[in-house]
Amino acid sequence: MKKEEHIMGKIEPAIPFPNSRFVHQQTLKRGRAIRSDQIAGQEIQETVGEIRLDDPRLSCRDVSVFYGDKQALRGINLDIGRHEVFAMIGPSGCGKSTFLRCFNRMNDTISNCRVTGTIMMDGRDINHNETDPVSLRVRVGMVFQKPNPFPKSIWENVAFGPRIHHLAKTKEGLHEIVVKSLQQAGLWDEVKDRLHQAGLGLSGGQQQRLCIARTIAIHPEVILMDEPCSALDPIATGKIEELINTLRKDYTICIVTHSMQQASRISDRTAYFHLGNLVEVGETKKIFINPLHPLTEDYITGRLG
Amino acid sequence: MTGTERDKLCPLLFIMQITLIIFSILLALSVAAYFFGCRRAVAIAQGNIRNLHSLPEHYGFYAAIWCGLPALLVLGLWTVFETPIMTHLVVSELPRTFQELEPGRLNLVINDIKNMANGIIVSEETDPNLLAAADRYRSLQSMGQAALAVVVLTLALGCGSVALYLIRAKQRARNRVETIVKGLLFVCSCIAILATIGIVLSVVFESIRFFKLVPVSDFLFGLKWSPQTAIRVDQVGGSGAFGAVPLFVGTLLISLIAMVVSVPVGLMSAIYLSEYASRSFRAVAKPLLEILAGIPTVVYGFFAAIMVAPFIRDTGSRFGFDVASESALAAGLVMGIMIIPFVSSLSDDVINAVPQSLRDGSYALGATQSETIQRVVIPAALPGIVSGILLAVSRAVGETMIVVMAAGLSANLTLNPFETVTTVTVQIVTLLTGDQEFDSAKTLAAFALGLLLFTVTLILNVIALYIVRKYREEYE
Amino acid sequence: MNKQLKKRYAADLRFRIYGMSAVAMSLLFLLLLFVSIIGKGYTAFQQTALLLDVYIDSETIDPEGTRDRAVLSSADFGAVIKQAMQKIFPEVSDRRDKRALYRLVSSGAEFKLRDQVLAHPEQIGKTLPIWVPADGDVDMLMKGSIARDASETDRPLKDKQIAWIDHLISEGRLKKQWNTTFFSAGDSRDPELAGIGGALAGSLLTLFVTLLLSFPIGVAAAVYLERFAPRNRWTDLIEVNINNLAAVPSIVFGLLGLAVFINLFGLPRSAPIVGGLVLSLMTLPTIIIAGRASLKSVPPSIYEAALAIGASQMQAVMHHVLPMAMPGIMTGTIIGMARALGETAPLLMIGMVAFIVDIPGGIFDSSTVLPVQIFLWADSPERGFMERTAAAIMVLLLFLIVMNATAVILRKRFEGHR
Amino acid sequence: MKIIKLLVLVLTVSSFAIGAVPAQAARDHISIVGSSTVYPFATVVVERFGKTTSFKTPKVESTGSGGGFKLFCAGVGVGHPDITNASRRIKKSEYEKCQKNGVREIVEVKIGYDGIAIANSKKAAKFSLELRDLFLALAKNVPDPKGGEQLIENPYKTWKEVNPKLPNQKIEVLGPPPTSGTRDAFAELALEGGCKTFKWIAAMKKKDKKAYKRLCHTIREDGAYIEAGENDNLIVQKLQANSNALGVFGFSFLDQNLDKVQGSSIKGVKPRFESIADGSYPISRPLYFYVKKAHINVIPGMKEYLSEFTSEKAWGDEGYLADRGLIPMPKMERRKFLSDVKGLKALKM
Structure with a gap:
């Protein structure tokens, strides 16, 4: 019944996050929203590198995530800029996916998951109880590790988002959005003749691009990608990376990846996570050429991980 | 019971006990064979089991099977054929006058003899011939039992000792034992096929006889059902119309009402329990719902006939409807309640089988929970749900007790839920419980209806299973 | 945008409420069913008895004073009971009135008295206070099922x-x-003497046959199909067959029983052996399907581990896989048995609907089963049978709930272990 | 050790199973089939018989008179019933069938009388019917209401159309199916009785007996007459629920359910114990059971069952059967049948 925990998760419009207000006040009371070094009595390394940005799109302060009693993330502080591709790397279980899921509150769907700290998006707290997760997710799209097209036609897959959000008044308008999204996702040429065939009939890479098309069809500001290429072969991976390259001019993209090469190829900035801590943040080139933290260095050189 | 009667009963009890004793001895011998087999195997191996091909216990089982199985077979055959053989022997010794009796009378005489042998003397003046026959019967029986005991036990001992004697270190005892066991398992798994064949044969032959009397087309497309052929020559019966369409329509009407109740309620319950409800609520509510499925249909029938039907009638007449006391509505409604858990647990399974990634994908696009369920989860689970509903329909069509108790007998060709209709199953029951003889069109019609019912549910099941299989393939 | 969102949330809430009300509705039905049946049936667990001071007149029952059991057991105890009633109401003299008076006592009273006297013949000639069953109508009046204020023609008393009763x-x-x-007696035409003892014994005998046949065969078939069967057409056929058999209407099994077991094999009508055979064919698919699911859920690593240390296929299955799957198989079996216990329709086909008073002692004796008894009583006009039907349903449901609860607990524990 | 435990278990279980199997399948109880009208009386006797004697209680199945004869006449032998109850006399055709199948000697026992009541719910208006009304309302073909000697398919929809004195109510009669003796008797006494009141039809009897019978005994099949199964109890319950319907069933059921249903008077006579006993109620018929003589010394308890049924305490004026609604025969008739039973006088037709 491990699935049950997922399904059981609730989106409660009235009280979007039971703990957020409390945490929020606590942070305010303490007067400093930047860093707490000691949480739960554990020794925390300071994050190395440049955390802050001017005019960030997303800004996290003191973000911790708990699964039941287990703490998965410890006091993360991080800014993510506009129109940048931000990569998160680290060994398995370091919390990078969990962190990613905080940005569109996907963690709400897991019943025993608790998020503390503040994540501001364009200056507004996304965990605030007036922030609605549904409208948040319109602004923050997400692509998952395994391609998960709905068991519907390609057209329906892309039209799903615009339709529930009433982005188009007419069927023609909807079709326009679908076509544009597919074009943007670089899938149009491959599927234009079979728009009404099942999305599940596409190849893995195509499916993943379909999921990206589905995401950009609702015009998000941020796209979260959770290891989008891990289930794909190198050719399909190359296509996705190309796509990310073209998308960066319109969107902020956060990508979690296991592949350091991928991170170095596509990202502007990179963060290295280790056992729930954010160890180092910096420009990708810097991180890969000259890591400051010994842990980062160990990981990048392959001694760890 | 007087003392003498008890004395006369003794042989019977004694005989019963003998079979039991033989059986017990046989089992004991097998157990002994098992131990001897084990021990002998160990002895042959000179204490080192590694010298053996199989484990000692396999040799034990091997010996036990040889000891028990042939003897058991003989015992079984004897119990089956004992009575006919004995009877034949006794009858052949009866005076000619008895032997020349027609079979029915002879059968009575035999019953008398058996009763006498059991110590039940019916008539005051008993025929000495019969008394002698009864004595003969009894003595034959005890002789037979004695012979049986000797044969069975000798067989067991003989086969057992040969098997024991033949134990060798390199004997592939395990393989042999396992082949026998595997054979037994295979035979067991074939019983399902036997059952199906039995069903088909038992309805097909009678149906063919029925269709000789009533043409198939009349049966399948006739609009009038009135199975009252006269059962005697000089009785003036009805016309004896065997058009089954009113029955189909009635069955469908009641099933439809049942589905109208059970599909929405069952589906929504499943959705609520699997998607919304808290773990603890689910843990309580699900077994409670399953109780609804476990309640015997005769209880639903009672509930429908005694409580629901009068209630519907009264309510209907309050609003100016003319509701029959056995309206299709009452039976359908209660049948619907019965089917709710059926629909809900099947839907629950398929909804749970929808991968979480689809839900995540939908949430990530900013869908609310209900939108996710309605637009992603349900469409994804639809084939499974449809097949579940088909199974529920086949259940509704075959349901008997509720309709027997709450629906009527008059075969009205109507779609009005307030009127009385009758169903295929009701007719089967009434046709067969009224008059059990096997040659009138009336009883044969029941078998034709049974064949029809079997075919329809079979088709529904096959379609449902096909959908499920295809659907599984899609996700695996 | 905001307005639209509100609308969407409202739709979400609505949907949720639909779901909740669906569950509530189902549970309400359940409650309604239980309340109405218990409400109708609880009174049957009590019975009105009448205290009579019976003078056991040796003139009437044993004029020759032999004290022979045969004489005593066929003596006219009815007359003795009538005398006792007359003694309480000496003023009743009219023949019609007398008959009306005697009707207040159940016809079972004289048998109760007879048994008592047979057990203690020394009481002959003495006056014996004895509680005897009152007539069904008196019982109904005492329980309030017969309205006292109805007009005289509208009620059976x-x-x-009523004045005498008062x-x-x-x-x-x-x-x-x-x-x-109610628990010890067999069926009777008088509601006050009718009991579920015979039906209960019939049910137990039938279930015994069912269990004896379907459990070993079902487990063997499940083991074979799940672990040994080669993938071929024959296996496919068996599988399809089992799945179909699970959904064949129960009444069709009744037809099978009638045609094969009764007409072909010549087994006796109305006997638990035939009922058990039919029901075991019905239960078999349930057990096989549950057994296979349960065997499948045993991690393959265990099987492989057993093979790896040199066990044969058979040993690996029998020693490791089957014991681990046993709780699941038992759960399936219990559920199948519960279904068999509640089954009625196929038993109607094989003559288990008959008036049978004696409590069956073996699987070849004529008998009915609990659900069929309910069916028979539900059609009886006497008011007393209405409450007895409901009470019999309560007993049946109790059995079923206990069985299902056992299955649920077993399943829970089974899941907990893994 | 496990194996030993298992074996012990197998041993006990199978010994239990074998112990339950009788060594041979001889029948030691009486098997009774037949009319649903006689069923309540037979079961009472059966129950008493089982309680007062050392014999096993007979098994009674309610199959309807016709079905009962069919089973009864199928042959002699333990596979066939010993006694069949009937709510009418055995017909010549049935008797011949019995003879043909080797059931040669049959003992006929008349046990008393039963009226056929036509009743409806107490909540509804009371009916007062003539036999002619019944015929016109229920026959399949009736004389043309416009006059003349031709027949038309029954056009009547309401009772008022049949007879202006009757309530304006849809004709809806619940009655037994053709296998039942109640139905036979009802057709013979009520419908034929009404049928005969048309002079030209009565004249037909002499010319074409078959056509006459077909006309007078055939019940309409257009839904006005509803076959409610063999179970008369069920009809009572259905009447209670449906106040528009009339029901046809034995008087004993009316007697037992006077608080629920009311009997319609026929030809001005109410269905009462007394009126049936003295013969003034027009639709009353004798009840019988038939015994296979060949079985009498073979099946245990047959003689004793017969003497129980024919004892004064059972079928007498104040016997327990009278309490159940059976109308006793006059004393002389009882004596005659008692001596028939004692002498096992075989029926001759």
Whole structure:
């Protein structure tokens, strides 16, 4: 019944996050929203590198995530800029996916998951109880590790988002959005003749691009990608990376990846996570050429991980 | 019971006990064979089991099977054929006058003899011939039992000792034992096929006889059902119309009402329990719902006939409807309640089988929970749900007790839920419980209806299973 | 945008409410069913008894004074009971009135008295206070099922009789007692003497046959199909067959039983052996399917581990896989048995609907089963049978709930272990 | 050790199973089939018989008179019933069938009388019917209401159309199916009785007996007459629920359910114990059971069952059967049948 925990998760419009207000006040009371070094009595390394940005799109302060009693993330502080591709790397279980899921509150769907700290998006707290997760997710799209097209036609897959959000008044308008999204996702040429065939009939890479098309069809500001290429072969991976390259001019993209090469190829900035801590943040080139933290260095050189 | 009667009963009890004793001895011998087999195997191996091909216990089982199985077979055959053989022997010794009796009378005489042998003397003046026959019967029986005991036990001992004697270190005892066991398992798994064949044969032959009397087309497309052929020559019966369409329509009407109740309620319950409800609520509510499925249909029938039907009638007449006391509505409604858990647990399974990634994908696009369920989860689970509903329909069509108790007998060709209709199953029951003889069109019609019912549910099941299989393939 | 969102949330809430009300509705049905049946049936667990001071007149029952059991057991105890009633109401002299008076006592009273006298012949010639069952109508009046204020023609008891009953109540001769007859007796035409003992024994015998046949065969078939069967057409056929058999209407199994077991094999009608055979064919698919699911859920690593240390296929299955799957198989079996216990329709086909008083002692004796008894009683006109039907349903449901609860607990524990 | 435990278990279980199997399948109880009208009386006797004697209680199945004869006449032998109850006399055709199948000697026992009541719910208006009304309302073909000697398919929809004195109510009669003796008797006494009141039809009897019978005994099949199964109890319950319907069933059921249903008077006579006993109620018929003589010394308890049924305490004026609604025969008739039973006088037709 491990699935049950997922399904059981609730989106409660009235009280979007039971703990957020409390945490929020606590942070305010303490007067400093930047860093707490000691949480739960554990020794925390300071994050190395440049955390802050001017005019960030997303800004996290003191973000911790708990699964039941287990703490998965410890006091993360991080800014993510506009129109940048931000990569998160680290060994398995370091919390990078969990962190990613905080940005569109996907963690709400897991019943025993608790998020503390503040994540501001364009200056507004996304965990605030007036922030609605549904409208948040319109602004923050997400692509998952395994391609998960709905068991519907390609057209329906892309039209799903615009339709529930009433982005188009007419069927023609909807079709326009679908076509544009597919074009943007670089899938149009491959599927234009079979728009009404099942999305599940596409190849893995195509499916993943379909999921990206589905995401950009609702015009998000941020796209979260959770290891989008891990289930794909190198050719399909190359296509996705190309796509990310073209998308960066319109969107902020956060990508979690296991592949350091991928991170170095596509990202502007990179963060290295280790056992729930954010160890180092910096420009990708810097991180890969000259890591400051010994842990980062160990990981990048392959001694760890 | 007087003392003498008890004395006369003794042989019977004694005989019963003998079979039991033989059986017990046989089992004991097998157990002994098992131990001897084990021990002998160990002895042959000179204490080192590694010298053996199989484990000692396999040799034990091997010996036990040889000891028990042939003897058991003989015992079984004897119990089956004992009575006919004995009877034949006794009858052949009866005076000619008895032997020349027609079979029915002879059968009575035999019953008398058996009763006498059991110590039940019916008539005051008993025929000495019969008394002698009864004595003969009894003595034959005890002789037979004695012979049986000797044969069975000798067989067991003989086969057992040969098997024991033949134990060798390199004997592939395990393989042999396992082949026998595997054979037994295979035979067991074939019983399902036997059952199906039995069903088909038992309805097909009678149906063919029925269709000789009533043409198939009349049966399948006739609009009038009135199975009252006269059962005697000089009785003036009805016309004896065997058009089954009113029955189909009635069955469908009641099933439809049942589905109208059970599909929405069952589906929504499943959705609520699997998607919304808290773990603890689910843990309580699900077994409670399953109780609804476990309640015997005769209880639903009672509930429908005694409580629901009068209630519907009264309510209907309050609003100016003319509701029959056995309206299709009452039976359908209660049948619907019965089917709710059926629909809900099947839907629950398929909804749970929808991968979480689809839900995540939908949430990530900013869908609310209900939108996710309605637009992603349900469409994804639809084939499974449809097949579940088909199974529920086949259940509704075959349901008997509720309709027997709450629906009527008059075969009205109507779609009005307030009127009385009758169903295929009701007719089967009434046709067969009224008059059990096997040659009138009336009883044969029941078998034709049974064949029809079997075919329809079979088709529904096959379609449902096909959908499920295809659907599984899609996700695996 | 905001307005639209509100609308969407409202739709979400609505959907949720639909779901909740669906569950609530189902549970409400369940509650309604239970409440109405318990409400109708609980009274049957009590029975009105009548205290009579019976003078066991040796003139009437044993004029020759032999004290022979045969004489005593066929003696006219009815007359003795009538005398006792007459003694309480000496003023009743009219023949019609007398008959009306005697009707207040159940016809079972004389048998109760007879058994008592047979057990203690020394009581002959003495006056014996004895509680005998009152007539069903008296019982109904005491329980309030017959309205006293209805007009005389509208109720089975006449005004005079009610007056006598009131007199008996005031003397403390009428009292409601725990109804042991209901559990011990077989069927009867008199509601006050009818019990579920015979049906219960029939049900147990039938279930015994069912279990004896379907459990070993079902487990063997499941093991074979899940672990040994080669993938070929024959196996496919068996599988399809089992799945179909699970959904064949139960009444069709009844037709099978009638045609094959009764007409072909010549087994006796109305006997638990035939019922058990039919029901075991019905239960078999349930057990096989549950067994296979349970065997499948045993991690393959265990099987492989057993093979790796040199066990044969058979040993690996019998020693490791089967024991681990056993709780699941048992759960399936219990559920199958519960279904068999509640099954009625196929048993109607094989003649288990008959008036049978004697409690069956073996699987070849004529008998009915609990659900069929319910069916028979549900069609009986006497009011007393209505409450007895409901009470029999309560007993049946109790059995089923206990069985299902066992299955649920077993499943829970099974899941907990893994 | 496990194996030993298992074996012990197998041993006990199978010994239990074998112990339950009788060594041979001889029948030691009486098997009774037949009319649903006689069923309540037979079961009472059966129950008494089982309680007062050392014999096993007979098994009674309610199959309807016709079905009963069919089973009864199928042959002699333990596979066939010993006794069949009937709510009418055995017909010549049935008797011949019995003879043909080797059931040669049959003992006929008349047990008393039963009226056929036509009743409806107490909540509804009371009916007062003539036999002619019944015929016109229920026959399949009736004389043309416009006059003349031709027949038309029954056009009547309401009772008022049949007879202006009757209530304006849809004709809806619940009655037994053709296998039942109640139905036979009802057709013979009520419908034929009404049928005969048309002079030209009565004249037909002499010319074409078959056509006459077909006309007078055939019940309409257009839904006005509803076959409610063999179970008369069920009809009572259905009447209670449906106040528009009339029901046809034995008087004993009316007697037992006077608080629920009311009997319609026929030809001005109410269905009462007394009126049936003295013969003034027009639709009353004798009840019988038939015994296979060949079985009498073979099946245990047959003689004793017969003497129980024919004892004064059972079928007498104050016997327990009278309490159940059976109308006793006059004393002389009882004596005659008692001596028939004692002498096992075989029926001759």
